[in-house]
Amino acid sequence: MQKQLKAHIDRLKAAGATYVDARWYPVEEANYLMMWNGNLKETTSSRESGLGVRVLYKNAWGFSASSDMSNLSTLFDKAFDNARVAAERVTFPVRLAEKDAIQASFKSPNQIDPFGVSLANKIDFLKSMDEKLNQPGVVQRASEMMFVRKQIVFLDSEGSEIEKNIIEAFPAIQVMGVDSSGETHSRKFSPDRLGNTRGWETLDIQLFNENAERIIRELNEVLVADPCPKEDRSVILMPGIMFLQTHETIGHPLELDRILGYELAFAGGSFVTLDDFGKLRYGSEKLTARADATLTNSPGSFGYDDDGVPAQDNLLINKGILVGAITGRQMVEEANAKAKRQIFDGSSGANRATAFYRVPIERMTNINIDPGEDGSLDDIVKNTEKGIILDGDKSWSIGSNREQFHFATEIGWLVDDGKVTKVVKNSTYKGETVKFYNSLSAVGDESTWVVHYVDNCGKGQPNQIMQLGHGVPVCRFDNVRIGE
Amino acid sequence: MKEKILQTLTTLREYSLSKGVTVAFIYHEEDSYLMRFANSAISLNTNEHLIRLEITVYDDKRRASYEMITDLNKLDEMKQGVDIAAEMVKYAMPLNYQPSIPHINENYADVQGYDPALGSMTGEEKLAYFNEATNGLETDKITLSGIFTSGTNILAQISTKSEYTQYFQTSDAQVTIVLAHTELKWEVTAEQSAHKKDDLKPEELHAELSFLIDRYKNEPAQQVPVGSYDIVFGAAATAEMISFMNWIGFNGGLMKRGFSFLTEDHVGKKVFSEKFNLTDDPSRLETFPLTRDSMGMPRQAFPLFVKGVFQKFTWYQDDADEFGAQPTGHSVPHKSLVLDPGEMDLNSLQDLVKMPKDKDILYIPFLHYMNIVNPSKALVTASSRFGALLFKKDGSVVIPYNVRVTQSLLDIFGDKVAWMSKHQTVYNTSSSYGARNPVAIVLPKFIRVNDLEISHSNSSY
Known part of the structure; x- marks a missing residue:
């Protein structure tokens, strides 16, 4: 097949195409x-x-996809024809940042292939979880597991040929209960990425059992709790919500296609401008964020992106100052040209597509916050006068330029004078992104830092779902409005 | 093509019967095209032709599914899919209820929603549409974004319960045009939905965009104070809220699982304003309807709210099986929701500007990134976007920076509703992450709701 694909790539090059690539998925399997x-x-x-x-x-993109591989000529010609039509309306010529021609392969690290585990074993695991979750106070309980296996062969007209074999596992449990006023509350658990692998071995039954007990206990505390007060407090975000805060207000606003206006018709823009790189104080000095696609155990690591660029670890925010973005080959060239300065040295290797039938766009890799020097969760609580610890994403809504947000969480613990005082329900917080990150007053140490995965990040038209990760510590932000 | 599809399904059924396997098949074929604009250029021009086959095998109370992207020439691969699903079901755990197996009673084909002229629109035609809709409106600073997506969708079904088939073919198009200021960062939008090519009227979008651009270029912009406002919602905003109501409102299965603000006690009770009449009406072709559900059940107009009184829950067959409810013909990928018009004679934004105002009125055409803060209370939150306006009592117009609304749907559609426009429009809510699934809501162009809280107000665009 590779020979045929190369021949068609060469044919379109000879017909005038500037660049051609083909992503062939011999197989993508999922098990849910x-x-x-x-x-x-x-x-x-x-x-x-x-x-x-x-x-x-002629400086414009065309794309075509099909599950029918019997007529490759038609498929390649359709993509070429789509580019020909698109070339009738070009305002900024598409240029691609330089990259090396790469012949390589990538295999995600796994000890046990989940597709080799019997269905009976998987069901036994779920049954065990279901029985564990069937406790007083729990009126609804759900256990789920999804496994994905992809084989992707990438070839381009610049001489790259890359094969990727990726396996992912996404297990989770959830419990729900109803309080005395008839409101439903929930707690859930999905395992943080603790080891160095991504296979069946990450489903640790003991870890699930421990966390099943915890979320049931916490759910029952929420069911009898007072509502979250409406007031200003310091919010202490556990990794179970800090990952989403990072995702929505650091990850998405720093996707370079959003910054350049390529998502305005749907997902939205970004408050960040090209002038801001190297200057904008995004957060306090305690904030250092990075896009690290080299973590071994996360779905945000994939070896090479769908431009054929190697995965990298790049700073996004360095001690509070904006320094980088999430980029592919096209956008860095356009950004540098529009800014009339060299902001980016090359693609950061973050152009990815969700399937063979979607075009690659800038996607988050692992957008992480570096651990800080403010100790453990206990240390941070001890040093908080009036605060609330928040955990578990329940709802999130973000302004179209990612300039402001409103989050609801599954549980909150009020903190007064350095001590946890009580659990509250219906906890929410809201803020303006830059003001919020500049109020970052404490960042937990490595003991609080975990990698949390996201398996459902939506973006783009046609729509795409992407998997990625966030390594984040416990973080405290001051003077935040809660309870609305 | 139809014959080949149905013959393939029939062959697969015969294969399943020969293996002694009870199976239901759902065939989905899409021919999708999308032209995407950004920064006044075509940023992407794409098409996908995909065939999906969903195979669900039943063994008494056990059930397992195998889904594949395939093509009609791969019959052996599809048969393997049957074998795999049949193997999987052996290991599945029995449900504690008896799942219903689709049983189609007669051959049925519905192609009334298919317009070949729409399904086969060329890239050149789409580009011409965009050029007309934005003619003279773009500048160096005001740039075009948007999409023109069109396609053909085929859904076909059979099961081993009978030899009969169901076949649905629709065409659809969704157009979104955004004009945005590159420096000031304001954005205005106009949208159109089409189930036939004649529905496409670029001149209407041009008029709408011209009006908004004129306002945004010439009227003062400001941060509006947080607090209580009388708000006129445009069709996009209302459609978003109705879509969420479809999710956390009248879905019987979700109600049973605690994710609804409605309970069985609400049936027959007044929940919303008397002006609120919502129906699932598969006779409305604008909604890309499915006139039978996947169980073969004919779908009729299904009143959900009449004068604000909640009528009944909708049930997917599987939820009905589990909770002992009567199925309602809602085992479908989408409903055909129609919100009745009101009595206010407002057909355009221009009409809204001219209307005498008793107080300041905030116009919110579009709600961005809505999410559910508390499903039990129907509490949702979202930000305004795309062409909001503040109509002052004195007749002047101000451009408000985006605001956040965190309110209960019970308040928004409750007794605070002042009026609804007597003119309806079709708003396309399609946003499929998987298979193409065109869906649209028919609803009043404008709805005024008094005394709603704005919880946040941006200090700039």
């Missing part, structure tokens, strides 16, 4: 199981294969 209140509601497997072709012609 979900048990709800003892019922195995989902036992689903899926398999797909196909080819996506991207053509750059």
Whole structure:
């Protein structure tokens, strides 16, 4: 197949294309199981294969994809024709940042291939979890696991040929209960990425059992708790919500396509401008954020992106100052040209597509916050006069330029005079992004830092779902409005 | 093509019967095209032709599914899919209820929503549409973004319960145009939905955008104080809220699982304003309807709210099986929601400007990134976007920076509703992350709701 793909790439190059690439998925498999209140509601497997072709012609992109590989000529020609039409309306010529031609392969680290584990074993795991979650106070309980295996072959007209074999596992449990006023509350758990691998071995039954007990206990505390007060407090964000705060207000606003206006018709823009790089005080000096696609155990690590650029570890925010972005080959060239200065030295290797039938766009890798020097969670609590600890994402809504946000969390613990005083329900907080990060007053040490995965990040038109990770510590922000 | 698809399904059914396997098949074929604009250029021009086959095998109370992206020439691969699902079901755990198996009673085909002219629109035609809709409106500082997506969708079904098939074919288009100021960062939008090519009227979008651009270029902008406002919601904003109501409101399965603000006690009770009449009406072609559900059940107009009184929950077959409810014909990828018009004769933004005001009125055309803060209370939050206006009592117009609304749907559609426009529009809410699934809501162009709280107000665009 690679020979045929190369031949078609060469054919389109000879016909005038500036650049051509092909992403062939010989196989992508998924396996999803979900048990709800003892019922195995989902036992689903899926398999797909196909080819996506991207053509750059007269400074414009065309893309075509099909699961039917029997007529490659038509597929390549369609992509070329789409580029030809797009070339009728070009305002800024598409240029691609330099990269090396790479012949390589990448395999995600796994000890046990989840696709080699029997369905019976997987169901046993879910059944065990379901029984564990069936406790007083719990009226709804759900256990689920999703496994993904992708084989991707990438070839381009610049001589790259890369094969990736990626396996991911996404297990989770959730419990729900109803309080005396009839309101539903929930707590959930999905394991942080503790080891160095990404296979079946990450489903640690003991870890799940411990956390099942914890979330049931916490749910029952929420069910009898007072509502979250409406007032200003310091918020102490546990990794279970800090990952989402990072995702929505550091990750998305720093996607370079958003900054350059490529998502205005749908996902939105960014409050960040090209002038801000190297200057904007995004947060306090305690804030250092990075896009690290080299973590071994996270779905945000993939070896090479869908431009064929190697995965990297790049600073985004250095001691509070904005220094980097999430980029692919096209956007860095455009940004440098529009800014009339060299902001970016090259692609940061973050151009990814969710499937063979979608075009690659700037996607988060692992957007992490470096651990700080403010000790453990206990240390931070001890040094907080009037605060609230928040955990568990319940709801999130962000302004179209990522300039402001409103989050709801599953649980809150009020902190007064350095001590945890009580649990509250319906906890929320809101803020303005830059003001919020500049109020960052404490960053937990490595003991608080964990990698949390995201398996459902949506972006783009046609829509795409992407998997990634966030390594984050406990963080405290001051003077934040809660309870609205 | 239809014959080949149905023959393939019939062959797969016969194969399943020969293996002694009880199976239901859902075939989905999409031919999708999307032209995307950014920074006044075509940033992407793409098409995808994909065939998906969902195979669900039943063994008494056990059930397992295998889904594949395939093509019609790969019959052996599809048969392997049956074998895999049949193997999986052996290990599935029995449900504690009896799942219903789709049983189609007669051959049924519905292609009334298919317009070949729409499904086969060329890239050149789409570009011409955009050029007309934005003619003269772009400048060096005001740039065009947007999408023109169109496609053809085929859904076909069979099961081993009968030899009969169901077949649906629709065409659809969704257009979004955004004009944004590159420095000031304001944005205005106009959108259109089409189920046939004649629905596409670029001149209407041009008129809408011209009006908004004129306002945004010439009227003062300001941060409005947080507090209580009378708000006129545009169709996009209302459609977003109705979509959320579809999720956390009248879905029987989610109600049983505690994710609804409605309970069984609400049936027959007044929940919303008397002006609120919402129906699931599969006779409205603008909504890309499915006139039968995946169980073969004919779908009729299904009143959800009449004069604000909640009528009944909708049920997916599987939820109905689990909770002992009567199925309602809602085992479908999407409903066909229609919100009745009101009596206010307002057909355009120009009409809204001319209307005498008893007080300042905030116009919010679009709600960005809505999410559910508390499903039990129908509490949602979102930010305004795309062309908001503040109509002052004195007749002047101010451009408000974006604001956040955190309110309960019970308040928004409750007794605070002042009026609804007697003119309806179709708002396309399609946003499929997987298979193409065109969906639109028919609703009044404008709804005024008094005394709603703005909880945050931006200090700039």
